[in-house]
Amino acid sequence: MELSKRLYTIAQQVPQGAIVADIGTDHGYVPIYLYQKKIIKKAIATDINRGPLKRAEKNIKAHNAEQIIATRLGNGLEPIQPNEVDTLILAGMGGMLIIDILNNRLNLVKGVNRIILQPQLDQKEVRQYLHKIYFKIINEEIVYEDNKYYWIIVAEPGEEEYDDIKYYLFGKKLLESKSSILMRYIKEKLIQLRNILEKLNETSTDNTLKRINEIEQEIRLHEEALKCL
Known part of the structure; x- marks a missing residue:
């Protein structure tokens, strides 16, 4: 199975011997x-959605993986039972949706x-939420593929809090x-x-003056982050 750069980077974060739930699996790659x-x-x-799950089932069968990979239809984490898995993957969806799925x-x-x-x-909101629910961020990756940037955030149980907003905005790691x-x-x-x-x-x-102040603040934060690099 040949993965895109984004999916390969996600797969690289899974520990050996894990029992995984891939939420929103799409093709099951x-x-x-x-x-x-x-x-x-x-x-x-x-x-x-049933359509993507059917595609995943077809791909799983084609790779003779039915004994290891089960498929389930359902919203968010609803198809998963407590203590059934030890690793969660939620990829390719909005940050606020991810927060809702985890929080539910x-x-x-x-x-x-x-x-x-x-x-x-x-x-930023995802990083803040992870700290709020007592997960520490152990790794972050950023991937550029098909003219888009993708952030991968990896967290494990533990207490952590950043003392600078730029770490939440851009990723301390x-x-x-x-x-x-x-x-x-x-x-x-x-530049933008x-x-x-x-x-x-x-x-x-008055509206543009308020927006000017907001943009100037954003520029300062980006310039400050750039100095760290």
């Missing part, structure tokens, strides 16, 4: 890859050893590792923000 590489003991691939089954979530998240949006991909992302974002600021400065209504 990640659990199939983990089965082929003999990384997992078992996996449950879930999806809220918090007792189940607190019983796992590792959570692997790939939020498309609202990464990424800043500490001096990620070249994060550097490129921040530089591109700064400065262009917006230039256009806003051409007008002077």
